[in-house]
Amino acid sequence: METQVQILKSDALAVKVIRQLHLDRNPTFVGNVNLASSGHSQVQSTPTSLAVGENPFLQEHFDLAERTPHESIALGMFQSLLSVSPVRNSRLFEVSFASHDSQFAQLVTNTLVTQFIDENYRSRYTSTMEASQWLSK
Numbered sequence: 094m095e096t097q098v099q100i101l102k103s104d105a106l107a108v109k110v111i112r113q114l115h116l117d118r119n120p121t122f123v124g125n126v127n128l129a130s131s132g133h134s135q136v137q138s139t140p141t142s143l144a145v146g147e148n149p150f151l152q153e154h155f156d157l158a159e160r161t162p163h164e165s166i167a168l169g170m171f172q173s174l175l176s177v178s179p180v181r182n183s184r185l186f187e188v189s190f191a192s193h194d195s196q197f198a199q200l201v202t203n204t205l206v207t208q209f210i211d212e213n214y215r216s217r218y219t220s221t222m223e224a225s226q227w228l229s230k
């Protein structure tokens with residue numbers, strides 16, 4: 094259970110949400126001064142093609158590790174507003190995101206949980222396929 098909480102709080106999952114919702118362009122997250130200083134035109138980092146071969150899982154994690162300055166600022170703000178805690182005597186978690194706009198908080202929370210579920214399924218599928226390939230040999 095504690096592992097799942099750590100995954101929900103992870104930088105990688107937060108970066109996925111930031112990129113999906115374009116929070117790095119949101120003045121609430123990166124500040125008006127930071128957006129104005131860059132002219133709101135942000136250079137995206139080019140993904141590094143390290144020797145990961147044909148493994149898209151590894152490539153995705155390398156891409157998530159490369160962040161623009163605005164993404165790094167947004168990540169810090171995101172982590173400070175996110176709260177994940179287990180519900181006592183259950184297998185449930187309470188996930189909340191602090192914001193003055195309740196619809197925005199709901200959107201961020203739902204996107205985070207959706208990304209978490211997708212990542213969980215993708216991880217299990219990858220593990221199953223690798224085990225299947227190994228057993229077929």
